[in-house]
Amino acid sequence: MSTPMIELRGIHKSYGAEKVLENLDLRMEKGGFTVLLGPSGCGKSTILRLIAGLETASAGEVLIDGASMREVQPGDRGIAMVFQNYALYPTMTVRENIEYGLKNGGIAKKERDRRIAEIAELVGLGDYLKKKPQFLSGGQRQRVALARAMVKQPRIFLMDEPLSNLDAKLRGQLRKDLIELYRRLGSTFVYVTHDQVEAMSLGTKVILLEKGKIRQEATPEELYARPANVFSARFIGTPPMNIIEADPATSARFPGARHLGFRPEKARITVDRSAVPSGDLIFPGELVTHEMLGSEVLYQVNGPGWKVQVKLYENRRIPFGPVFIHVDRKDIFSFDGDGNSMESPAPGGNR
C-alpha cells in the first residue's frame, strides 16, 4: 500500500478538561474524496483543523505524504481550506482575495495574473473580480472562496461544511460543481459535514465519527448496505433505519441479537395478515400518520414499545388503524448487546 496522503497517528486533542479526540488513527489515500461525517461535537472539524495546522494535537503525529507536520506552519503545508462562512477578506476585492495567498507565496506577478485569469474563467468569476465580498451573494462568495483555494494549486483541499450556509437549491448546484472539480483536479479532498445526504453523494470514502471515535469507515454504498453498528445504521438514510429492540418472539430467529433493524424503504404494510409472504418478519402495529412527499409516502406505525417509519413508492389509501408491517428476512439487520452488527462482513472487509 502506498504512503497515505494524510495520516493521523495516536492523536489526542483536549480543550482544557474536555477530551475531543483520544488515540485516534486515521489514513486518507492520495486522490481520494474523504468525507468526515458526524453529529456536532464529534470531532470532525477538529480533525480537519489538525490537518490544516490551525490546531496542534496534545499528543500524536500528523503526517502529510509521509512527512511529519510538527514544525510546519499551516501556510507551508501545501493545503488550501474552504471555510463554512467563506472567510473572505472583507476589505479586499475578489481579485485581491484570490491573489493574497499567491503573493505571500512569492509567486511572480505574471504567473499570478495567469492563474487568476484561468481560475476566473473556470469558476465563472470574471464579472465581479473588482467587487468586494459584501456585494456578492452567498453562492458567489463561496465560489470566490473556492477559487482562492484552487489558485494555490494545493495537494490537499480541506472543506469545513462549505455548503451549509447556502439555500437548498444552491447547495445542490454547488455540490455538482464540487464533484466536477474533484474529477478534474484529482487532488486529495477532505470534506467535513453533518449532513449524511451530502456525505453520501460526494464522498468516495466516508468516515463516520461519534464523540471522537470512528464508528465506521467505508464507501457510501457500504455504509448504506452494511452499517457496522446501530449508530451508523441510525445516522445514514432518509429516513434513518428503524431499530427495534428484539423481543422473545422475533429474537428466536436471530439468536444473540439485542436489536433488529430494517430500512423504511424495505418494509411493507398490509392490513391482511394472510397476504404476507412466508419467511417475512411480521410486526403488528397501528398506523398513525402518513406524509405525502411527492414520489414517496412516509408512514409511521406505532407498536408496543416502538415506532417505525415505512417508505412506499405508491400511494395506497391505507386507513389509520391496525396494520401489519412485514420485512423480508434478508433485509433485516441484527445487532448485539454492544450495538455492533452481527452480519458477517462482506468480502474485502469494511475497514
Add this chain to the structure above:
Amino acid sequence: MKALKARPYLMIAPAMTIFAVFALYPIIYMLYLSFFKWNMLGPKIFIGLKNYANLLSSKEFGKVFSNSLYYMALSVLLSIVISLAVALFLKKKTALNGFLRASIFAPYIISLVSVSLIWLWFMDLDYGLLNFILGLFGVKPVDWLSDSHMALTSLVIVSVWKGLGFNTLILASALQAIPEYLYEAAELDKAKPFSVFRSITLPMISPTLFFLALTNMIASLKAFETVALMTQGGPSNSTNTFVYYIYQNGFQFFKIGYASAAGVVMMLFIGAFTIAYFMVLDRRVHYR
C-alpha cells in the same frame, strides 16, 4: 501562533510608557507632594498631614467641596432629565428632528472656551441678550454671574446646554434599540403611556442612563474653562470648584504641597462617588 515572545510587550510598550509617566506617576507624585510645603523655588519641607488639616479647617475649601457637590448633582440631574425628554421628543426619524438633533449637537463639539465666552456675553447683566429676552416677558434682569447665589447655577446651565447634544444622541440610539414589539404588546395590553414609559422604556435604557450619569458626573468635576473664564471662582468663592482651586493654589499662590493635598482629596471624591455609583445604581440597571 509562533510569535516572537517579546512581540506583544513591544507593541504595548509605547502606550504603557505614556500612561505610566503621565497618569500613574503623577498620582503617586501628587500623593507624595501633599505631605510637603513647597513653593517651587525653595526646598521641600516635610510637614506630614498638615496640608490636610489646613484643608479641612479652611472655610474656602469647604465651599469648594460643597460647590463641586452641588455642581455635580445639579448638572447630572438636569442633563439626564432634559436630554431624556428631548430624546423622546425627537424620537421619530423626521427631517425636522434630524435637523434639530444636529443643531443641539453643535455646541458639544466646539471648544468649552468658545461656549464659555458666548454665554459670558449672553449673560451679561446690562447688555446681555438673555436679560433682554427675559425683559420682554416682564422678568427683571437676573444677575447671572455676579450674584453669589446664582453664579454656580448659571455655570451649570452652560454646561448642560453644551452637553445636551451628546446625551441626547446616546439616549436616542438607546431608545431606538428598544424592539418595537415590546410597545406593540403593551398596546394590546391596553397600557397607558406613562405606564409604558415606566415599565418598558425606562428599564430598557437603564444601562445607558447609568453610563450617562457616570460620564456626566466625571465631566462635571473636570469643569475648568467655565469657572476660569466666566467667574474666576467668584463672586466670593461661590463658583470655586476643585480644579480651579487646585489651579489657584498651584499656579497663582505657588502652594504646591497644599494644592497637591487638594488634588488627593479630589481624587478620593471621584473614587468614592464612582464606587458608590457602581454599588448602588448597578443593581437597579436592567441588563439583557
Add this chain to the structure above:
Amino acid sequence: MIRARHAIPLTGRLLVSLLIFLVYFVPFYWMALTAIKSKGEMLQFPPTFWTAHPSWDNFAAAFGAFPFWKYLWNSILVSGSIILCQIFTVVPAAYAFARYRFKGSGIFFGLTLASVMIPPQLVFLPVFLLMNRFGLINHYASLILPQAASAFGIFMLRQTFRQVPEEVLEAARMDKASELSIITRIMIPIAMPTISALGLITFIGTWNDYFWPLVLTTSDAVRTLPVGVASLKLLDSGISIPYNVVMAGNLILIIPVLLIYLIAQQRITKAFTYMGEK
C-alpha cells in the same frame, strides 16, 4: 414613545421644536452678529438684531491682539502630532491586547483602564512639575507627550479588532500571511472606520483644548488658539470686556470644527455614538 403622537398635537410639537431650535441657534447667531458689530452698536440697549454697518475691524483687532498666526500654526502642529503619535501607540497596543495572550496583560490592561479614569484636571500639577524639571515647558513636546496615547482609543480599537471573525485570520494563515501582512492588509483596513472615528474625536479634542496649553505654557512659543482667544477678554479697548473682538476671535476658533462637522456630520455623530456603546 409609541402613541405620543396622539398625546402631542401638531401645533404644540411645532412650538416645542421651535423653542429647541431657538435655544440652540440664538447664542450662535448672537455671537456671529456681535463679531461684526462696532463697539458702539454692541453696547446699545435694547440690542439690535441686525447690523447695517458690519465692521470687520474686530477681526483685525483679534488678529493683532496676540500672535494669531503663530497660535494657529501651533494648534495645527500640536493636533496633528498628537494624532500621529496616537496611531503609533494605540494601534499596536490595541492589537496586542486583542489578539495575544501574554503574561501580565491583565495588569497592563488595568493600567490602561486606570488611565481612562484619570483626567488631566487631576494630574496637571505634577505633570507640569515633571515637564519643568526636564526643561520642556514651552516646548512642543510638553503639549504632545501627555496626550501621545489614548487609553480610550485602545479600548475602542481593541474591541473592533476582537470582532474580526477568527475564520478570516485562519484563512490568512492558510494563505501564508506573515504577522505584519495580517495587521496591515487585513486588520487595519477592517478597523478603518474605528480608526478614523478616533482620529476625528482626537482632532476635535486637541483643537478645542484650553486646559493643557494653559497649564503647560508660559509664553507664546507653543501656545494654541483657544488660549489666545480667551486672552482677548483682557484686551484693552476702553470697556471692561471687548465682546465684539472676543466674538470675532471666537468665530475663528469655531469655524474649522463647524466646517468639519458640516462635511463629516454623519461620520462624527457615528463616532460619538460608537463611543457611547462602551
